Amino acid sequence: MDSKPTEVSSSKMFGGFNKRYKHFSPTLGCSMNFTIYFPPSSSPSHKFPVLYWLSGLTCTDENFIIKSGAQRVASSEGIALIAPDTSPRGLNVEGESESWDFGVGAGFYLNAKQEKWKNWRMYDYVVKELPLLLSENFPQLDTSRASISGHSMGGHGALTIYLKNLDKYKSVSAFAPIVNPMNCPWGQKAFTNYLGENKSDWEEYDATCLISKFHDLSATILIDQGEADSFLHNQLLPNKFEEACRKVGAPLLLRVQPGYDHSYYFIASFIDDHIRHHAQALQL
Numbered sequence: 364m365d366s367k368p369t370e371v372s373s374s375k376m377f378g379g380f381n382k383r384y385k386h387f388s389p390t391l392g393c394s395m396n397f398t399i400y401f402p403p404s405s406s407p408s409h410k411f412p413v414l415y416w417l418s419g420l421t422c423t424d425e426n427f428i429i430k431s432g433a434q435r436v437a438s439s440e441g442i443a444l445i446a447p448d449t450s451p452r453g454l455n456v457e458g459e460s461e462s463w464d465f466g467v468g469a470g471f472y473l474n475a476k477q478e479k480w481k482n483w484r485m486y487d488y489v490v491k492e493l494p495l496l497l498s499e500n501f502p503q504l505d506t507s508r509a510s511i512s513g514h515s516m517g518g519h520g521a522l523t524i525y526l527k528n529l530d531k532y533k534s535v536s537a538f539a540p541i542v543n544p545m546n547c548p549w550g551q552k553a554f555t556n557y558l559g560e561n562k563s564d565w566e567e568y569d570a571t572c573l574i575s576k577f578h579d580l581s582a583t584i585l586i587d588q589g590e591a592d593s594f595l596h597n598q599l600l601p602n603k604f605e606e607a608c609r610k611v612g613a614p615l616l617l618r619v620q621p622g623y624d625h626s627y628y629f630i631a632s633f634i635d636d637h638i639r640h641h642a643q644a645l646q647l
């Protein structure tokens with residue numbers, strides 16, 4: 364199958380276009396979809412900076428594009444939105460669809476070490492394969508000016524990827540991220556299965572552990588967390604990350620939003636602030 368992306372659908376929105384693409388991923392060994400929102404352009408030679416959005420458990424590349432309303436401000440700020448899928452699909456690995464929080468739709472943005480899950484390499488897909496694919500096939504994108512954001516599992520992905528690749532991303536933000544997966548049920552289940560029992564391998568994908576290594580940040584980390592989020596106290600643990608940031612003096616703006624839950628209603632309510640947060644870093 365061709366690894367060059369082919370357009371699957373196109374819808375105009377706020378003067379720009381949501382375009383969905385399919386391609387074969389050598390990293391993951393399967394066909395993958397991703398969606399790009401291209402803002403309106405006044406000149407064919409204009410290049411847009413990019414904001415990667417990593418979605419949460421059970422999501423595809425479409426959830427953010429359909430539900431967040433991010434395109435309105437992305438359009439006015441001139442930022443392209445890139446939404447990849449959350450895991451490999453169609454590989455038919457035994458057990459990949461047995462639970463909603465592991466396997467298909469639950470890639471956790473890591474490179475699996477266990478042989479059975481060897482195709483689960485979403486870290487390399489997001490950090491290496493996808494940016495290269497974009498730069499080779501979409502001349503209107505300036506992939507050298509990139510930021511990253513995400514929700515829940517995708518917030519975990521955005522934070523860990525950013526912290527390990529400070530040279531590749533100008534800024535990071537997250538909604539209700541899983542910031543300390545080593546110490547929550549979702550993370551422990553995923554890490555045990557994908558990475559094995561070695562806890563030092565787990566630390567490589569835990570934002571609360573990583574911040575102590577990579578805390579020399581040029582941009583403030585923005586996190587929004589709903590106070591009425593049912594996962595707040597047992598899965599998300601933002602206070603752990605806040606404490607780790609305070610210890611090393613890493614710049615963090617953690618906003619706890621009263622009454623908001625874990626859903627896209629919450630994301631849509633504050634997405635404009637996040638797009639502008641990234642626009643500021645990307646325009647520098």
